[in-house]
Ligand code: SF4
């Protein structure tokens with residue numbers, strides 16, 4: 239009986255404290271960002287619209303390795319590999335279906351060449367679903383994106399015209415397997 | 421002339437209460453948002469007040485659908501109950517010394533009868549929808565009703581003893597030299613709790629309980645029928661607030677420089693705000709918790725209050 243009454247008083251009191259705390263919020267400013275008029279701060283690494291970047295020489299970075307397409311959890315990347323005369327691989331077409339993309343950034347993480355990158359631009363509304371399918375010309379930009387100065391072909395060991403084995407940056411001379419010398 | 425005045429009051433009440441209820445739909449969202457550090461609906465018109473109108477237009481434009489499995493007649497008639505009952509309740513509220521629709525000598529009983537009738541809307545709506553969620557909503561409403569109706573009535577008896585009348589006009593008059601909230605504090609607390617339960621507002625909105633029961637008793641309702649339930653609920657809030665103000669806070673009594681109706685409106689508004697604050701702050705109890713609160717706490721408090729008040733009144737008279 240006594241315990242019940244004490245409990246009741248305590249419970250009533252805690253409820254009153256709740257009321258008081260909520261009432262206190264009368265004086266705190268709202269946290270809402272009024273979006274179209276007022277842009278929220280988006281950090282540079284915010285994940286939204288995807289771009290394909292170029293290396294410092296202005297060539298496409300993408301080497302059509304398909305890693306992004308494999309990594310994508312919703313399978314929204316499609317591309318076809320082709321090869322230029324100097325031995326570089328590049329995508330014949332590169333298509334991202336943004337109506338499926340969940341902006342997870344897996345493709346960016348998988349990409350060995352920093353070609354595919356996510357940008358903070360999220361305003362991609364369309365009335366027509368088919369307009370959400372972006373082709374390579376929509377995705378490609380004229381810069382390096384978040385990783386300036388990086389060029390895959392300059393650091394990789396693959397031979398292309400104008401660059402033989404061992405000529406890439408930081409690459410050791412190829413080992414002559416027929417030689418007995420150490 | 422007398423006739424004209426009464427018509428003015430009646431239409432004023434009808435239009436005023438309905439407009440107030442419609443605006444409250446918007447106002448509540450704004451206030452909830454305020455207390456939750458949001459902005460709430462602020463786009464339609466100044467401060468978003470156009471939302472009240474937009475809401476009504478939207479509801480009118482919706483298909484008025486009666487589910488084929490429902491008990492059609494009851495289903496259609498249920499929303500009307502809540503509206504009619506709540507509006508009838510306003511008939512006994514005195515707006516000023518001479519301004520009222522009816523000075524019934526059983527005004528208080530009439531008010532309680534009308535609000536109890538409003539519960540039938542919930543019951544019938546829940547039952548006739550032929551839907552499990554609605555049925556559970558209706559059931560809860562019934563369980564809730566048996567637990568709070570008792571002490572709701574009893575909590576007001578202290579006031580009746582002190583003022584010596586069931587007529588709300590007399591009750592207000594007898595508060596000229598002191599509000600009843602002071603002498604009848606426990607009666608006031610109990611009545612507020614019962615009033616929240618009566619108008620199915622959070623934290624006692626068990627029949628509706630969106631989070632558990634989809635929409636509770638009005639799960640199957642759409643279009644304007646749903647709208648009527650909604651407006652009925654807000655009418656209930658206003659009516660209960662007006663009653664709290666009238667019975668415990670001196671109704672229209674206030675400093676003379678403003679018309680009496682203003683004081684009533686201001687006091688009512690405070691309690692409407694309190695209802696909204698409750699919604700912003702409180703979690704919903706289980707309905708067995710509500711019932712045990714009703715029978716084990718509220719009823720004893722009321723009875724003790726009643727006995728003490730009776731004793732004091734006797735002692736004063738001898
Ligand atoms: S962000 Fe995620 S979902 Fe979108 S394309 Fe890249 S891997 Fe696929």
Ligand code: SF4
Nearest residue numbers: 300301303304306349
């Ligand atoms: S974008 Fe990157 S991961 Fe995708 S195919 Fe091109 S190089 Fe490979």
